[in-house]
Amino acid sequence: MVDTDTDGADVCACEQCPALVESRSRIVNGVGPEDAALLFVGEAPGATEDERGEPFVGRSGTVLDDALRDAGLDRSDVRITNCVRCRPPENRDPRAAELDNCASFLDREIGRVDPDLVVTLGKVPGERLLDREVAVTREAGSVVDARIDGQGRRVLVCLHPAATLYDGSQRDAFEEAIATAADLVGVAGGGQSRLEEY
Numbered sequence: 446m447v448d449t450d451t452d453g454a455d456v457c458a459c460e461q462c463p464a465l466v467e468s469r470s471r472i473v474n475g476v477g478p479e480d481a482a483l484l485f486v487g488e489a490p491g492a493t494e495d496e497r498g499e500p501f502v503g504r505s506g507t508v509l510d511d512a513l514r515d516a517g518l519d520r521s522d523v524r525i526t527n528c529v530r531c532r533p534p535e536n537r538d539p540r541a542a543e544l545d546n547c548a549s550f551l552d553r554e555i556g557r558v559d560p561d562l563v564v565t566l567g568k569v570p571g572e573r574l575l576d577r578e579v580a581v582t583r584e585a586g587s588v589v590d591a592r593i594d595g596q597g598r599r600v601l602v603c604l605h606p607a608a609t610l611y612d613g614s615q616r617d618a619f620e621e622a623i624a625t626a627a628d629l630v631g632v633a634g635g636g637q638s639r640l641e642e643y
C-alpha cells in the first residue's frame with residue numbers, strides 16, 4: 446500500500462511496509478538542525494526510539510552522545526536520522542524492500558540538510574549510501590566520495606555504536622571516527638573545514 450505524507454524532512458504518515466506498520470508505535474523522523482554540517486545516518490529505530498520518537502536515544506544513543514561530547518560536540522549540533530523510520534519487529538534488520546520504500550525520505554532529508562559530511566553508522570547505512578559492499582570494521586574512519594540522489598557527497602564510514610557494546614575493543618575506532626568527523630567539518634570549536642584536503 447502506498448500512502449505517504451511528508452512535511453519537509455519529516456514523514457507524517459506512511460503505510461508502505463505492512464510489517465513495519467504493524468510493529469511500530471510511531472514514525473521516527475530525524476532530529477537536529479536542518480542546516481547541520483554533520484548528518485549521522487543509522488539503520489532503523491529500536492525499542493527506545495520507537496517509544497520516544499527520536500533516533501538514537503537508547504543504549505546506542507548514549508554511546509553516540511558520549512563520543513560526540515568527547516569530540517567537542519553536543520547532540521543538538523548535529524542531525525541524526527535513520528535509513529528506515531519505523532521499528533522492525535524484534536529489532537530485525539530492515540529488509541531490502543523496506544529500505545527501498547524509505548529511500549526517498551532519506552534522500553529528501555540529505556538534500557534539505559545538505560551536510561558537509563554524512564556519517565554512516567554501521568553496515569546497513571554504509572552499503573545503502575555507498576551502493577556497494579562495505580567491510581565496516583576495515584573501512585571505519587575512511588572518507589569516500591558518493592553520489593546520493595544524483596548529488597556528490599562526502600561520506601565517512603563509521604561503526605554502529607552498538608558494535609562497541611558487543612565488543613568493547615571497537616570503542617576506540619568508533620570514537621576516533623566521530624572525532625575525525627568533527628575535525629573534518631570544523632564544527633568542534635567553530636574551526637575551519639578540512640574536507641578539501643580529502
Ligand code: URA
Nearest residue numbers: 487488489490500501
Ligand atoms: N540503532 C539505529 O540504527 N538507529 C537508532 O535510531 C537506534 C539504534
